[in-house]
Amino acid sequence: MKLTQKSLKPHVNAWIEGNLITPEQGDGILAKYPTSSASPVTMTFSIIGGMLCILGVILLVSANWQSIPREAKLGTLLGLLTASTLLGTEGSRRKWNPAIPEISYLFAAVLPLVGLALVSQIFNLTGSGFALILTWFISILFLPFLSFSPSTFVVWMFSLSALVPLAITEYHWAWLTDEYQTISIMYALLGVVTAAASQLWSKAGRTMQRAWGESLGLIMTSLGLYTYDCTTYYPHSHFPIWEIAWGAVFVLNLGAVFVGYKAHRAPLVTLGFVMLGIIILSFYCRLAGSMLSTGMLFLSAGTLLIILIFTLHKLRKSILQ
Amino acid sequence: MKTWLLRIILMLQIFGLVSLYAYHLSVEKTGRTYLLKAEPVDPRDLLSGDYVALQYTISTLPDRFDISGFDIPTYVTLQPIGTLWEISDVNETPPNGDVPYLKGRASGRQISYGIERYYVPEGKGKQMPRDLYAEIVIQPGGTAQLKKLYSDGKPWPR
Numbered sequence: 001m002k003l004t005q006k007s008l009k010p011h012v013n014a015w016i017e018g019n020l021i022t023p024e025q026g027d028g029i030l031a032k033y034p035t036s037s038a039s040p041v042t043m044t045f046s047i048i049g050g051m052l053c054i055l056g057v058i059l060l061v062s063a064n065w066q067s068i069p070r071e072a073k074l075g076t077l078l079g080l081l082t083a084s085t086l087l088g089t090e091g092s093r094r095k096w097n098p099a100i101p102e103i104s105y106l107f108a109a110v111l112p113l114v115g116l117a118l119v120s121q122i123f124n125l126t127g128s129g130f131a132l133i134l135t136w137f138i139s140i141l142f143l144p145f146l147s148f149s150p151s152t153f154v155v156w157m158f159s160l161s162a163l164v165p166l167a168i169t170e171y172h173w174a175w176l177t178d179e180y181q182t183i184s185i186m187y188a189l190l191g192v193v194t195a196a197a198s199q200l201w202s203k204a205g206r207t208m209q210r211a212w213g214e215s216l217g218l219i220m221t222s223l224g225l226y227t228y229d230c231t232t233y234y235p236h237s238h239f240p241i242w243e244i245a246w247g248a249v250f251v252l253n254l255g256a257v258f259v260g261y262k263a264h265r266a267p268l269v270t271l272g273f274v275m276l277g278i279i280i281l282s283f284y285c286r287l288a289g290s291m292l293s294t295g296m297l298f299l300s301a302g303t304l305l306i307i308l309i310f311t312l313h314k315l316r317k318s319i320l321q
Numbered sequence: 322m323k324t325w326l327l328r329i330i331l332m333l334q335i336f337g338l339v340s341l342y343a344y345h346l347s348v349e350k351t352g353r354t355y356l357l358k359a360e361p362v363d364p365r366d367l368l369s370g371d372y373v374a375l376q377y378t379i380s381t382l383p384d385r386f387d388i389s390g391f392d393i394p395t396y397v398t399l400q401p402i403g404t405l406w407e408i409s410d411v412n413e414t415p416p417n418g419d420v421p422y423l424k425g426r427a428s429g430r431q432i433s434y435g436i437e438r439y440y441v442p443e444g445k446g447k448q449m450p451r452d453l454y455a456e457i458v459i460q461p462g463g464t465a466q467l468k469k470l471y472s473d474g475k476p477w478p479r
Contacts, residue, residue, distance in 0.1 A: 062370030063443040074342055078335050085331040089324045108331070115338040117368035121440040123345040124372075124467040126433075139334050146327050172392070 005030045043099050047151055050103035054110050061118050070122045077118055081111040088147060105149035109156065112139040130166040133159055150208045157194065157216050164190060184228040191220030211267045218256050218268070222275050225249045226282075242286075250279045261319045269319055273312045281305060348466050352458030355399060355406045355421060359455040359470070361446075371446045372438045373470070375455060379408050379423070380437075382430040386411040395427040396463055397434075405454070415463060424463030436467040445478040453477065 012026040021029070057080070061073070084107035091101035113136040120127065137159045144153035165183045167173065176182050198213020226249050229242035253275040260268030284304055288297060361373040379397060382388060386408075388395060393413065399421045400409035406421070416422050425432040436457055450472040458466045470477045 058368060062366070062368060064370045064440055066442050074338070078338065081334060082331060085327060089327050093324060112334050112338070114368070115334075116341070117366075119338065119341050119345065121369040122342070123349065124436065124439050125345070126435045126438045135337075139330075139337060142326070142330060146323050146330070 003033050005033050008033055042097075043102065046099035046103055047106065050106045050151075053103075054107060054114075057111070058114055058117075061114055061121070064121060073118060073122070074115070077111065077115050081108065081115065084108040084111065088149070092147070101147075102149055102151055105143070105147045106151045106155065108147075109140050109143055109149075109152045112136055113159075128166075128170055130163065130170045133162050133166055137163060144209070148204070148206055148209075150206075150212055153209045154212055154216070157213070161187070161190060161216075161220060181228060184224045186224070188221045188224030188228075191217040191222070191224060193217075194220060211265065214265070215267055215271050218253070218271055218275070221252060222249045225252070226279075246279055246283060250276065253279065257319070266320055269316055273316050277305075277308045277312050280308060345466060348458055348460050349468055352460060352466070353421070354456050354458055354468060356404055356471075357455045357457060358405055359453040360451070361449045361453055366438075366440075369440055371443055372440045373446050373449060373453075375437050375439060375453070375467075377434075377436075377455065379406075380432055380434075382411060382427065382432060383408055388413070388427045391428045393427045395425045395432055396422050397425055397432065398422045421459055422463050423459060423465050434465050436465045439467055439470050441478050450477060 008030060012021075012029055015021045016023055016026045057077075061077070065073075084104045088101045088104035088108055090096075091104060113132075116132055116135055119125070120132070137156075140152070140156055140159065143149075144156045164186045168179050168183050168186065172179065174182050176185060195214050195217025198210050198217060201207070201210035201213060225245045228245045229240060253272045255272075256268050257272035257276070260266065260270075260272060281301065281304060285297070285301055288300065292300065358378045359375045360377075361375055366372055379399070388411065396412050396415045397408055398410040398412075398416050399406040401407075409420075410416065415424075423434050425434040436455070439455070452472055454471045455467055456469045456471065458468050460466065
C-alpha cells in the first residue's frame with residue numbers, strides 16, 4: 001500500500017504523543033507524502049475509461065452529422081474542453097480522488113487535436129499532418145508541467161514523437177541514406193534526450209512522470225536503433241550494420257537494468273529485461289532463420305523464449321530484492 | 322498561480338480554435354467562388370471521418386506546360402470555359418494583374434491544391450455520383466478552400 005498523509009497521520013500523532021518526535025518534525029514527515037492516493041486499479045481503469053470516452057468523442061466528430069449546425073459542434077467541443085480543464089484544476093485544488101483530475105487533464109490534452117480535426121472537417125481542409133500535430137503540440141506545450149498529470153505528459157510525449165516522422169517525410173529530410181534511416185536515428189536521439197530530460201521531474205518530486213519519461217526514452221532509442229538497418233531495399237554495395245545496431249540496443253538495455261538496480265527504479269529494470277529478451281530472440285531468429293527448417297526454427301525459438309522468460313524473471317526478481 | 326496559468330492556456334486554446342474557425346468562415350463567406358469539374362474516390366480519415374478524395378481536371382498539368390521536379394510551388398491561372406474554370410497558364414511565380422489563380426504544388430504532372438478532400442457524413446461516400454462539380458473559394462495569394470460539391474445542379478451529398 002502506498003503511504004499517504006491520511007494513512008500516516010495516526011502513526012505520526014502516536015509518535016508525537018509518545019514524545020518520540022516534536023509536532024514540527026511530525027509536520028515535516030507528513031509533508032513528504034501525498035495527501036491521498038487512488039488505488040492503482042482505480043486509476044488504471046479510470047484512465048482506460050477516459051480513453052474510451054475520448055475515442056467516443058473522436059468517432060462522434062468523425063461521423064460528421066450534418067444535421068447539427070457546425071457552430072453547435074464547435075461550441076460543444078469548446079464546452080467540453082473548458083469543463084475538462086476546470087474540472088482538472090478544481091479537482092487538484094480541492095484534493096478530490098486523483099483519478100478525476102487525471103481523466104479531466106487527459107481530455108484537456110486530447111480535445112485541442114479533436115478541435116483542429118473538426119475545423120478541418122467543417123471547411124474541407126487538406127493540410128499537412130506535421131502542421132496539424134505541431135499546432136496541437138504547441139497548444140498543450142505547458143499543460144503537463146502545470147497540471148503535473150502523468151497521462152498528459154504521456155500524450156505530450158506521443159505528440160512530440162509523432163512530429164519526427166511527419167517532419168522528415170513531409171519535408172524530405174534525408175540526412176542519412178534515406179528518410180527511414182534519418183527517422184530511426186532521430187528517434188534514437190530523441191529517446192536519449194527524453195530519458196535525460198525526464199530526470200528534471202525529480203526536482204518537482206514527480207517520480208511517475210520521470211519513470212514514464214525514462215521508459216518512453218528507452219523504448220524510442222531501442223526502437224530507433226533496432227529498425228535502423230531494416231530497409232526493404234538492399235543495394236549490392238550496402239554494408240549491413242544491423243549486428244552493430246542491435247548490439248548497441250543490447251548494451252543500452254543492459255545499462256538501463258544496471259541504472260535501474262543502482263537507483264532503485266523497478267520500471268527501468270523490468271523494461272530493460274523485456275528489451276534484452278526481445279534482442280536475444282531477434283538475434284537468434286535472424287542468425288538461425290536461414291540455417292534451420294521452419295519447424296526446427298519454431299521449436300528452438302519457442303524453447304529459447306521459455307528459457308529467456310524464466311531466466312530474466314528470476315534475474316529481475318533477485319535484482320529488485 | 323498554476324491554476325491561473327492553466328486557465329490562460331485554456332483561453333488561448335479556445336481563442337486559437339475560434340480564430341481558425343472564424344478565419345475559414347470569413348474566407349468562405351466573402352471570397353469569390355469558382356466551379357471546377359471533379360472526380361471522386363472514397364477513403365477515410367481516422368480523426369475527421371469519411372471523405373471523398375477529389376481529382377480535378379486542373380489537377381493534371383496539360384501537355385503544353387512543363388514543370389520538372391517534386392513538390393514544386395506552382396501558380397495556376399484560371400480561365401472560364403462555360404460555367405467551369407480551366408487552366409489558362411502555369412508558372413512558378415504568381416501572375417500579375419487581376420486574374421484568378423490557384424497556388425498548388427506540382428509533382429511530375431500532378432498538381433495538388435489542398436482542396437482534394439470533401440468530408441461527408443459516415444457511409445455517404447459509398448454512393449458517389451460521377452458528375453461532380455466543386456465550388457471553391459480563392460483567397461488572395463491563391464490559396465483555395467473547398468466550399469461545396471454539386472451533382473445534377475444540387476448540393477451533394479443530399
